[in-house]
Amino acid sequence: MNRLALAVSTLVALGASAAPPGKPDPKQIARGKYLVTIGGCNDCHTPLKKTPEGPAWDMDRMLSGHPDTLPMPAAPVHDEPWGLAFGNTMTAFSGPWGTSFSRNLTPDPETGLGTWTEKDFITTIRNGRHLGRGRPLLPPMPWFNYREATDDDLRAIFTYLRSIPAVKNRVPDPRPPAAESTATR
């Protein structure tokens, strides 16, 4: 057996993937779209706009998070037993954790997930931390439910998110609770 044949047969035997990089699998994109839809991702990551028929998703900003054109004032103080407040766009949230803004999930390289790797995405969901090892993901993101997804499902979601139109939208940073933000600086 010559060297080339041996090397090829070895790689085949080991199941090495030789698939060339190219367009993502349409079936995987469709699967990801399905999961994003039933997982309710648009509920928080696509801002609502006012229409004559009532609030509707602004699909020009699909999955791009809280609009940077809408600066939010300080959240109202909650009187017990009320504890939460949502912005009209359903992309800004206030509670005991402070104020959080839904992130830009589109593939924009500067303000979205454009520079993220599949591994970044999966470890973020698995660990509930930004990039898998940074600050905690904040409410109302239900990452603790999504972390039970299989790797294949999370890959499909990420593949779909890479396929949607990029929207340049720099989402503001979360704000700590007022008491903590003054006590720790």
Place this chain on the structure above:
Amino acid sequence: MRQDRCTRRHPARVDARATRLPATRPFALTAWLATLLLATTALAGGARRSEAPARLADTGLYARTGAETLARGVRTWTPQYPLWSDGATKRRWILLPPGRSIDASDPDAWLFPVRTRLWKEFSLEGRRVETRYMERRADGSWLYATYRWTADGTDAIRAPATGVPAAARLAGGSVHDLPSVGDCEACHGAGRTPVLGFSALQLSPDRDPLAPHAEPPAADALDLASAVRAGLVRRLPRALLETPPRIQAGTDVARAALGYLHGNCGGCHDLRGELASLGLDLTQRVVPRSDAGPPATTVDVPARYQPPGEGEAMLRIAPGRPERSALLHRMSSRAPADQMPPIATHRIDADAVDLVRTWISTLEHTERVSRPLVER
């Protein structure tokens, strides 16, 4: 069902040097295939430990159950730039398999042999709380666990893989959490090597007298020279024995500040690691590079982080202006969304904040070309 987190492999930690395909000469390929077959057989036979022992006493740290005499070959060391752990006092041990050694040919990313075991014991307010454990598996990945000490201090039992929040309540209302396996992987899986405190710089006998919270090494503790003499470390560049590693800095304060950032932040913020795309490098290299390290990636570099209510945009480090430096702001916060490090601490390290503030105050403005912010 998804694999239990305690047993999930961490493929990123399978070192390429341990798995590289050799040159395609027939004899080399045959030898490689034979090795692969043996390894596969060994794994199937259970040589790959999938889960840490249930008790610390069974991890190999002690000579025999019920006693705390260290097992033969277990050695202690004390890094010169320790990780801040809310004031915990810590003891560390390492055990290599017989006849094996650490490959130090890359002085900034040592390669540890299979079956390397390391322990770190945490005591708070005079009481042992936990002992963390990591072990290199046969397939090159790393196993992580932590053991919670019983109230009477006689035994330590493996904690759940999900960790234990508020495992100890401390004076002043603070708490100590036992980390989850995910937490372990978050810190230890981010850089070039999962072993963070046992390195050429951390073991250098040229120790930094201003390093915050540094503990004096025990008389029998390993340092770089003794580790080489004992045969635990091989292929270390000879120059590092003749001139031990030392952070190159203009002042003693700068040296200590850079060392602190290396020991506390560099595990994740490493241009060679998982978060390389952040472009933030707080590590120190034995051979420094001008385009890496804290000065090149922080000083006069725009910060993504902008605290609410702050009008002027922050820089990662604003030379001469600590109050405009995002790095110092985040070190000075324990609000969950702001704090750095993001895990394993609930108390601000006031000594380190003072040190880094002093260092930033002495820095001078550079003529750096501003770079666009990239969302990460």
